[in-house]
Amino acid sequence: MPRVPECPSCGGRDVRRTRREGLTERLLSIIYMYPFRCDRCRCRYRAMRWGRRYTKRVPA
Ligand SMILES: [Zn+2]
Numbered sequence: 001m002p003r004v005p006e007c008p009s010c011g012g013r014d015v016r017r018t019r020r021e022g023l024t025e026r027l028l029s030i031i032y033m034y035p036f037r038c039d040r041c042r043c044r045y046r047a048m049r050w051g052r053r054y055t056k057r058v059p060a
Contacts, residue, residue: 004016004017004036005036005047005048005049007036007038007040007041007043007045008043008045008047009038009041009043009045010038010040010041010043012038012039012040012041014038014039014040015036015037015038015039016036016037016039017034017035017036017037017054018035018036018037018044019035020034020035021035025046028046029054031048032048032049032050032051032052033046033047033048033049034046034047034049034052034054
């Protein structure tokens with residue numbers, strides 16, 4: 001099982017979670033959708049990380 005969702009653009013696994021921006025991504029994090037950034041092609045995307053909580057802050 002991959003630890004991180006692979007990049008939809010280049011298929012790379014060198015991705016890291018990036019900070020959430022705006023209300024939309026705050027809301028998406030509630031349903032386990034998190035923004036990621038690919039280190040290889042620099043694209044930004046969102047992926048479902050079901051059951052995984054990255055945030056330490058409780059959503060309002
Ligand atoms: Zn990529």
